[in-house]
Amino acid sequence: NAGVTQTPKFQVLKTGQSMTLQCAQDMNHEYMSWYRQDPGMGLRLIHYSVGAGITDQGEVPNGYNVSRSTTEDFPLRLLSAAPSQTSVYFCASSKKSGGLTDTQYFGPGTRLTVL
Amino acid sequence: AQSVTQPDIHITVSEGASLELRCNYSYGATPYLFWYVQSPGQGLQLLLKYFSGDTLVQGIKGFEAEFKRSQSSFNLRKPSVHWSDAAEYFCAVGPGNNNDMRFGAGTRLTVKP
Numbered sequence: 001n002a003g004v005t006q007t008p009k010f011q012v013l014k015t016g017q018s019m020t021l022q023c024a025q026d027m028n029h030e031y032m033s034w035y036r037q038d039p040g041m042g043l044r045l046i047h048y049s050v051g052a053g054i055t056d057q058g059e060v061p062n063g064y065n066v067s068r069s070t071t072e073d074f075p076l077r078l079l080s081a082a083p084s085q086t087s088v089y090f091c092a093s094s095k096k097s098g099g100l101t102d103t104q105y106f107g108p109g110t111r112l113t114v115l
Numbered sequence: 116a117q118s119v120t121q122p123d124i125h126i127t128v129s130e131g132a133s134l135e136l137r138c139n140y141s142y143g144a145t146p147y148l149f150w151y152v153q154s155p156g157q158g159l160q161l162l163l164k165y166f167s168g169d170t171l172v173q174g175i176k177g178f179e180a181e182f183k184r185s186q187s188s189f190n191l192r193k194p195s196v197h198w199s200d201a202a203e204y205f206c207a208v209g210p211g212n213n214n215d216m217r218f219g220a221g222t223r224l225t226v227k228p
Contacts, residue, residue: 043159059215106159
């Protein structure tokens with residue numbers, strides 16, 4: 001199994017550009033989530049999904065959109081990139097029974113720089 | 116709201132020495148507590164978790180953690196550190212309002228030969 005995969009690994013954007021970070025999992029997990037990791041701040045939850053067609057906001061949702069059309073995929077869209085969105089982004093998945101407080105499986109991350 | 120404090124930003128230990136990483140939490144009820152490890156350039160991997168029961172929890176790679184309700188702590192320990200343990204360690208607490216976890220800022224571990 002590939003687990004949780006993320007593309008791209010690295011991305012540089014200019015302020016105002018839009019892009020989509022891809023996330024896919026092959027473990028048939030219902031729960032998927034997006035975090036950003038900033039120095040000295042740990043991981044902060046951006047958006048999450050409890051199943052196909054259902055998404056909700058986390059701690060820091062502003063400037064990001066998500067959708068969940070399939071169980072496997074959970075893309076994160078930056079609508080108009082800002083330098084404050086420079087960060088490392090992690091996607092994670094977990095089983096429905098435990099939700100976000102069950103063991104989460106993390107992807108390798110996407111390092112995004114916004115100039 | 117729940118929160119997690121990891122007081123040590125960076126710790127250096129010698130290979131073979133014992134290790135203790137501190138984690139203090141704030142939570143209104145019995146928390147779910149987690150320790151994750153992040154190796155350089157990698158995603159996070161679960162080391163261990165506590166939901167209920169025995170307050171001493173065993174995890175992977177020889178790590179253990181002890182839940183102390185009276186001290187609101189969940190410190191991570193390892194009796195003998197290996198060079199491969201050099202990584203960043205995150206403590207997390209939940210569930211929160213979104214049934215999510217809150218992560219601490221992390222402790223970076225350096226292992227001296």
